Structures are given as structure tokens and as C-alpha cells.
Amino acid sequence: MPDKPALDQTFSPAERDAVYRVIFERRDMRHFAGGTVAPELMRRLLTAAHHAPSVGFMQPWRFLRVASPALRCKLHALVEQERLLTARALGEREEAFMRLKVEGVNDAAEVWVVALADGRERHVFGRRTLPQMDLASTACAIQNLWLAARAEGLGMGWVSLFDPMAVARLLGMPDGADPIALLCIGPVYDFYEEPMLQRQRWASRCALDEVLFEDAWDQPLG
Template identity: 75%
Template sequence: MNAVHAFADDEREAVYRAIRERRDMRHFSGGEVAPDLLRRLLEAAHLGPSVGFMQPWRFLRVRDRAMRERLHALVEAERLHTARALGEREDAFMRLKVQGVLDAAEVLVVALADGRERHVFGRRTLPEMDLASAACAIQNLWLAARAEGLGMGWVSLFEPAALAALMQLPNGAAPIAVLCLGPVDAFYDEPMLQRERWARREALAGLVFDEQWGQPSDLFAGAAQ
């Protein structure tokens, strides 16, 4: 029996479907995102929860081709550094597609706003909650994009200081994501890194504990794995 405040069955299923079928996309088919749709997606992001209602997110839309190419170069430079740091997995990593900066209809750089230190509510012992809050906004955008039939990819391969300089961020602001957004030919049937056998999704039962770390949860006792 549904709780009194639950969505209707089809509405609820749509929410879970967006969650299940969201993918970190790297392959885009160009095209465009209509301004009213982009505004709607950004509004979804802006409705994200934030600790102390600080709303630390800032979105920088990158439309200029030359700027996109400079951004692409920053990502490629970090891709090489990451590949070297991976040692024996360097070659496998270099075969992965890690960005769609030059192909996506829209590119958004997400940054944490300057002046965040004045927000103490919920951050006195956990100052990183500004990042957690911005990640919630990004997830809202991601799910809304999937519901609208658009792909989105979160690129984190960049040197923060170099990207901050490129985007002329004020002192104290910090870039946390390059988001590639737009039409795709198809969504991946499973996460790309799982499809490429780079990693796999862990079983939830091994990640939920009762009472203390490492104590298996009764939620999964006898459940099929």
C-alpha cells in the first residue's frame, strides 16, 4: 500500500527509471539544446539541496569554439598525467574515451562560489559539504537531462588552477566539474567503464552495515545476490 504522500505508480516508476538509466556519457551527436530546455535543466540543478542553504554552485556556459579547444587541451593534458599514474593500466586507460568537450551541444563548467567560508551552518566540522551540495545539484541536472532524452557526462580530468585561470574565476572560487550535455545517438546499456571492463558495480549488500562498520545488514539476509 502506498504511503499517503507517495507519487502515483507511473510517476514513481519514472523517477526510478531515470535513476537506473542515467549514464556518464562520452559520445555525443552534436545538435543543440533549446534555450528553454537548458533553462529547465539548470532550474532542476538549482533546486538541489544544499547544506545551510548556501547554494554554492555556479555554472559557466562555454560556447566559443576556441575556448572549447583550450578546455579540451586541459583535459587531454591531465589524461596523459593520469595514464602515467596508473602504471600497468596506462594503455587500457588511454583507449577509453574520457570526454566530449568538442562534440557535445553544451559544455558547462561548474564551480564552487567564492566567499564560501562565511557559510558555517553545517560546515564547521565538515567544510567539504559545499562540494557535497554542488554534487547534489549536478545529480539533479543529470537525472533531468536523462528524463529529457539528453546525455550528460561529468569530466573531472583537469588541473583546477589551470581551469580556474582559463575561466577567470575570482579568488576563492574553485572548479569541480566540466559537464558535457546534449543529444546522443544512444545511451549505454550499462555504465561505460563497466562495459569496457574497467570496473564493475559493487553488490549493495556488501556496502550496507548494521550498527557498526563491517556488520552485515539484516536487510539482505537471505536475499538473492
């Protein structure tokens, strides 16, 4: 018997355009306008994150809200410590780096720490040769949250300037739990027209064709 024809499950043009718009207008935000995020809205964003794909359906992500102002200040101190160390490691670009605003921990309405859960080693499906797929899966959850936040008119910034062990100790994480992101979320004055690091001429997006190969590494896509 002939195969059953596939149903057309394409989104409407307006729905499709909205998906591409949120992808292209998402920005890694550093400048926040304070304010608040309603609990029901924050839960919508976290629900979007929790519906990310995960290898072996392991769902390795954990989200910890930093509600205490004192705790937020301690997190900011850890970020500042790493910012200075990163600047020194950059050598001749140290001064240029120090002029960049790299986080909004003290300014954003919400700060959430994203961590890889302890006990991940029991998940073997899809990870026997690629154990880093727990990190890849959690990055998908963060991207889901990011896109949902942009669609809701909220900015989000991913801060990775910190010592994971220091953050884990500060937040009382169990052995094996690894923090990978501080997420600053909240109202912003405006979204950058282009990525901030590109606007500051720190780096620029490479051409798509530079990352597309076919059949062998560095063989251009035909």
C-alpha cells in the same frame, strides 16, 4: 491528543516508476551527436540543478557556459594534458586507460563548467566540522541536472580530468572559486545499456550488501 495521521503523499505508480527509471537509465556519456540544446530546455535543466538540497541552504554552485569555440578548444587541451598524466599515474593500466574515451568536450552540444563559489567560508551552518559539505551540495545539483537531462532525452558526461587552477585561470574565476566539473550535455546517438566503464571491463558495480552496515563498520546489515 493522538498525533495527527500522516497524509498519504505517495506518487502514483506511473510517476514513481518514472523516477526509478531515470535513476537506473542515467549514464555518464562520452559519445555525443553534436546538435543543439534549445535555450529554454537548458534553462529547465539548470532550474532543476538549482533546486538541489544544500547544507545550510548555502547554494554554493555556480554554472558557467562555455560558448566560445576557441575557449572550448583550450579546455579540451587541459583535459588532454591531464588525461596523459593520469594514464602515466595508472602504471600497468596505462594502455587500457588510453583506449578509453573519457570525455566529449569537442562533440557535445553544450559545455558547462560547474564551480564552488568564492566566499563559501562564511557559511558555517552544517560545515563547521564538515567543510566539504559545499562539495556534497554541489554534487547534488549536478545529479539533479543529470537526471533531468536523461528525462529530456539528453546525454550528460561529467569530466573531472583537469587541473582546477588552470581552468580557474582560463575562465577568470575569482580567488576561492573552485571548478569541480566540466559537463558535456547534448543529444546522443544512444544511451549505454550499462555504465561505459563496466561495459569496457574497467570496473563493475559492487553488490549493494557490500556497502551496507549496521551499528558498526563492517557489521552486516541485519
